[in-house]
Amino acid sequence: MTARRLTAVGLDQIGDIAAGDDLAAVLLDALAAAGENLQPGDVIALAQKIVSKAEGRAVRLSDVTPSPRALELATVTGKDPRLCELLLGETELVLRQREGLVVVEDTRGMVLANAGIDASNVTADGDSVLLLPEDPDASARALRNALEQRTGVAPAVVIIDSIGRAWRQGTVGTAIGVAGMPALLDLRGKPDMHGRLLETSELGLADEVAAAASLLMGQADERCPAVLLRGLDLAGDGTARDLLRPRDRDMFR
Structure with missing residues (x-):
């Protein structure tokens, strides 16, 4: 049996981003500097800041x-x-x-x-x-399309931000924009290892990807605003809005 493996590569050859910069070109240059090329199934996670800067949200x-x-x-x-x-x-x-x-x-x-x-x-x-992108899901889709047009490969794209939680201390990398992968994975009705059907399990898949990427991005002066993740099976599509809890199910309001 082949061991499961997840590879994360920090794309730290990215300088300061200004309004109007071509993020697809910036990412492809950073991938080349890291000795990487896009492959089918890859995920590109980006810090919200560089997306907001490129979109003129300062x-x-x-x-x-x-x-x-x-x-x-x-x-x-x-x-x-x-x-x-x-x-x-x-x-x-x-x-x-x-x-x-x-x-x-x-x-x-x-x-x-x-x-x-x-x-x-x-x-x-x-x-x-810096304000958040006006529509982070649209930003993720646009970047995914631009990368596909230039390379023939359409990676999943996750835009992440550090967000606190009502019931825990500390911030965690969280998906605010998603394209090319499921954001919320519904596992209800699937069997567990003993054959018992899952009744309530919904996985915040894009948030888990965001948290993994955030470990390399850091929070201060690390200058690593993008991460390539490889080894995930993320067939499907979704948006970050899929992760938002409806008001009538939000017990913290």
């Missing part, structure tokens, strides 16, 4: 004028009112707020802190923040 705080609602939120949370203004623009519903933190359901349907807006690794002067 905003300078000095260009933002806070609204009265943003000023009120800033008073409660102690956050920069300009950041609160951007946060509200990305938010469908504010769920929780306290000093230093706002938890929202964002315009994409995700529940996360501060609407996913981040200031780390954006600009040296600290004046710019």
Whole structure:
């Protein structure tokens, strides 16, 4: 019997990304620098930051004028009112707020802190923040198509971000955009090793891929914003939206 094997290769030959950069070309150059070529079944995981930067989602705080609602939120949370203004623009519903933190359901349907807006690794002067891609699933599909057009191979693409969880400490690499693989794998009705049928098992497959890639990407100055994963059997297709828990099944609201 051949041992199961998963290979993860950090693509760290990627410099700073600017608005309008061709991510497919950047990734292919990084793959070549790592001595790799795309193969059928490969997965490319990307940090959200480089996708957002390429899509022009950086905003300078000095260009933002806070609204009265943003000023009120800033008073409660102690956050920069300009950041609160951007946060509200990305938010469908504010769920929780306290000093230093706002938890929202964002315009994409995700529940996360501060609407996913981040200031780390954006600009040296600290004046710019980065918003999430407007439609991460569409971004993943577009990148997958671009890679296929140039190589003949259509890898699965997962865009990831570090997101906290209501019931656990710490953030974990989480899929916010998916193309070319199932995001949620329904195992209900399949037998376990003793033949008993599974009744409740649904696997957040894309999140597991994201967490694996995040181990190589790191969180600080590692400069490894993309990872090639090989050895997974991911037949099928899905979107990150498949992973969002419906409101009527969310016990933490």
